[in-house]
Amino acid sequence: MKLPIVCSQCMKDDIENAMPIAAVEFRDDGRYEVACPKGHRAIVFLQQQKFEILFDIGAYAIADGYHREAVSSFTASLERFYEFFIRALMLQKSIDPEVIDAAWRTVAAQSERQLGAFTLLYTLEFGRPPQLLSGPRIAFRNDVVHKGRIPTRPEALEYGQAILEVVRPILRDAQERFPDGIQKMVSRHLSQSHTAADLGQPAATLWITTIISLSVVDASHHSRSLEQAVAGLRRRPA
Ligand SMILES: [Zn+2]
Structure with a gap:
């Protein structure tokens, strides 16, 4: 299971054509930093809770x-x-x-x-x-x-x-x-993922759909069985 990262600068420049630049392993701190092939430094914070x-x-x-x-x-x-x-x-x-x-x-x-x-x-x-x-x-x-x-x-x-x-x-x-x-937990989680050096740097917040989810509103998502959810997992790029 990996997380696709999109560069926030590339998204700013051309949102239509911004593609994931990397698929990374999940991290404990929720902070992901990847070097973009166009020379940008992409910093992404994952919103989802542990x-x-x-x-x-x-x-x-x-x-x-x-x-x-x-x-x-x-x-x-x-x-x-x-x-x-x-x-x-x-x-x-x-x-x-x-x-x-x-x-x-x-x-x-x-x-x-x-x-x-x-x-x-x-x-x-x-x-x-x-x-x-x-x-x-x-x-x-x-x-x-x-x-x-x-x-x-x-x-x-x-x-x-x-x-x-x-x-x-x-x-x-x-x-x-x-x-x-x-809401305070979500904000606190994001701010705790920031390092001191991140302040003022361009960064993006990434949001993914998880099986147990604070953010998904659709009721049918929360009535799916685990077996259905496992069957529906999309393989993320390796
Ligand atoms: Zn970029």
Whole structure:
């Protein structure tokens, strides 16, 4: 799975004919810098959040036959989604970002603590506990991630589908209840991808359609099964 990069200067010069100049590996910091053949320096920031990208990486892993890796990426996507939810909720309530960072550090190293924080904050906000991953799915995940179990394709699909069914309704709840917090998360994610040297440089924000998506409005996109989504993945240029 690679990300096609278009040069922002070439796009400015001739938007009709600007073509991707490179296909790059996904990066943790969301910042992509590529030398354009026309001599420009192309800096691109990917808008999508970590949980959106990680879920797509899992789907591509299934498409490529790496089912253990798919389970691992789906799990990471869910964990980062819980973090996103918690941070967006706190930003909505006007908690200072540095204060949120300081609080997060106390749970950062342990996903069980993060799950506890998520469960209670969700319940506080919505007056009911969230629908979480079921016990058998958690046992399956632990077998795969910690005990080296090699899942089949149907097992990986079923697990990813279960994650989708956990994330989608909670994401809808969050978008309805704290849209400003979510918008602040998106802005903060983009500004954190910038290095000091990027200020004042021409740069572009890149937006891709992911299976779990904060940005796609079309309802049918959010009711597609994982299997349908995997079947529809377009192979990006190598
Ligand atoms: Zn260029």
